[in-house]
Amino acid sequence: MKILLIEDNRTIGQQIVTFLEGHQWSVDYADTGELGIQLAIHDCYDLILLDLNLPDKDGIDVCQTIKKQAQTNVPILMITARDHFDDKAQGFYAGADDYLTKPFDLRELVLRCQALSRRQQLHLDKQLTIGELVIDVAMHQACRNQIELQLTNVGFKILLLLAQSFPKPVPRSKILHTVWGDELPDSDALKSHIYSLRNVLDKPFEKPMLKTITNVGYQLVTSNE
Amino acid sequence: MKILLIEDNRTIGQQIVTFLEGHQWSVDYADTGELGIQLAIHDCYDLILLDLNLPDKDGIDVCQTIKKQAQTNVPILMITARDHFDDKAQGFYAGADDYLTKPFDLRELVLRCQALSRRQQLHLDKQLTIGELVIDVAMHQACRNQIELQLTNVGFKILLLLAQSFPKPVPRSKILHTVWGDELPDSDALKSHIYSLRNVLDKPFEKPMLKTITNVGYQLVTSNE
DNA sequence: TGAATTCACGCCAATTTCACTTTATTTCTG
């Protein structure tokens, strides 16, 4: 899971980052609202932790801007010392998905992060069916028309991501992050993987399912289009 | 919104039901875990409020059973007096989407209900509708009269901007800036893109939607004008 | 040794440019 933490207090920020990284999550850290917005819009995160009390910008504005401009529907968990009803109301109206008041138990933060991300990726251990394509996550296996696809590891990851986002297209950057995490390959390896994925997913069949959206990314489509 | 409340204490239950119904939500009420499970499985709710302290069954079990057997992936908000971390952890591991400890402000319950249902709704795509034109940002797709428009990347950007500003006209300079940023094309490329945008958006249809405002820019219009 | 990655080449669609036509707006003149 890839998380963005927006928090001006570096001591608290570091503490949270350390704790979350202990859970095998990759955490980016922004100490100003402006930086937070930039990162949120240009990268793809699974979750954003937002402290409302920022020096340069109002946290509520930051939340609204991100919700409006981010490419994906990323959940936002607000962290703040303010615990009056009006503050919470303002936060939720601005689009927050959860609201935690300081001081809090770091372990509870983790629980709520998990709950939010779980909701995002609902169908993780079930069987996914997209048209004539069936993906079994647990079995690490995919079939099209009952014929098993001979996928490589990366190929499977890409296909799974595309299937989970179906019918929405997945931006290139999102695929890169999901497959390679923070350490992106130097050159464009994704292209080659898409190519070989097409060889097993599309080549042997009538109609292609993997569609390119120029300048954006890729998308799974079913025959009726 | 259709909500199921599972709560054994009838006084508290009635209080919550009344308050939620005041928000124009329809609330079903179950005072035992068994009844709650039955209702949750056979009806479709947008949200389930579950008190953990039930007489006949453990609330955690109820939560797990519902998550497992319900047809839809309905969000569950747990309500309980238990405030310890272990309790919360148990609740979240059982699949809870949010966790509220008694006593709580009923208005906060409403906020959290809204946040949960909103997140659920977001999975359905947000669409912009202007007259007979429908734009789906996530799908990167636009339809007029149910007919998909074959837009280029730039064409889509322009149309989206026009739609977002509807019914106001958008000045040329704004379009240029949105599509090309700071590095504007040397000659007047926008003219050509408007031309080709008209070819797909207006040509195949009865009435044009893309109107020129001389010396200013362009504007989307609906037929009744 | 098979999978992952890099690289170079080439195609093609999207974009840009340009020359020309049409339409709108202003200015000029009887």
Add this chain to the structure above:
DNA sequence: CAGAAATAAAGTGAAATTGGCGTGAATTCA
């Protein structure tokens, strides 16, 4: 104050250009 002429703005469509992406072989990695 017409109505014509001049000027500016926008539309049209084809040709030129670019950049993104597909392709498959070569290379590295694990």
